[in-house]
Amino acid sequence: IMCDLGTVIGGVGAAASLAGGLIGSNAAQSAANTQANAAKQATQAAQAQYAQTRSDLMPFTTAGVGGTNALVNALPSLIQPFQPTQAQLEATPGYQFALSQGLKATQNAAAAKGQGISGAALKGAAQFATGLADQTYQNQFGNYQTENTNIYNKLLGLSQLGENAAAQTGNLGQQALTTGTNALTSGAAAQAAGDVGSANALTSGINGISSAG
Numbered sequence: 539i540m541c542d543l544g545t546v547i548g549g550v551g552a553a554a555s556l557a558g559g560l561i562g563s564n565a566a567q568s569a570a571n572t573q574a575n576a577a578k579q580a581t582q583a584a585q586a587q588y589a590q591t592r593s594d595l596m597p598f599t600t601a602g603v604g605g606t607n608a609l610v611n612a613l614p615s616l617i618q619p620f621q622p623t624q625a626q627l628e629a630t631p632g633y634q635f636a637l638s639q640g641l642k643a644t645q646n647a648a649a650a651k652g653q654g655i656s657g658a659a660l661k662g663a664a665q666f667a668t669g670l671a672d673q674t675y676q677n678q679f680g681n682y683q684t685e686n687t688n689i690y691n692k693l694l695g696l697s698q699l700g701e702n703a704a705a706q707t708g709n710l711g712q713q714a715l716t717t718g719t720n721a722l723t724s725g726a727a728a729q730a731a732g733d734v735g736s737a738n739a740l741t742s743g744i745n746g747i748s749s750a751g
Contacts, residue, residue: 584721587714595703598702602700616686627675637667637670
């Protein structure tokens with residue numbers, strides 16, 4: 539009877555050791571799976587957020603590409619030297635009116651001095667016409683420069699908008715990659731640790747069986 543009782547006790551101890559090993563193994567594996575799944579979910583969330591942000595920034599990137607192309611195409615004309623003809627200067631708004639009024643004023647001034655259409659009067663008219671042409675040229679040159687500068691700045695601003703959006707997209711993509719890589723590495727480490735823990739628990743249980751025997 540004592541022998542049978544010892545056998546029973548040994549069997550109970552072995553069963554308990556095996557059960558403990560199995561429970562420990564399952565717990566280690568379950569914990570590892572939980573952490574690995576959490577890592578996968580974190581990676582998927584990072585990827586989804588990056589995809590959404592990339593989509594949100596895409597219109598700005600596309601606009602920037604269009605602005606850059608437009609700037610490149612417009613640049614040759616924007617840097618052309620200002621070389622208007624006399625006819626073009628005379629065709630500018632207000633030139634003919636200013637010339638007519640100025641010549642009349644010059645003639646009236648000459649007449650008031652009794653010069654009539656003398657050489658001095660004609661010289662004065664010529665000087666006025668030359669001065670008006672020079673002034674018109676300077677005004678038109680300033681307008682030309684202002685207009686070209688405005689065009690350049692607007693296209694450049696659009697190009698820079700796209701550049702900033704593209705750079706931001708790249709930075710966010712790198713961040714998403716880093717986050718995903720870290721999460722997957724952590725999950726893989728947890729899975730490996732769980733496998734080792736599971737194996738150790740089973741080994742401990744088996745060793746307990748041998749001791750019980």
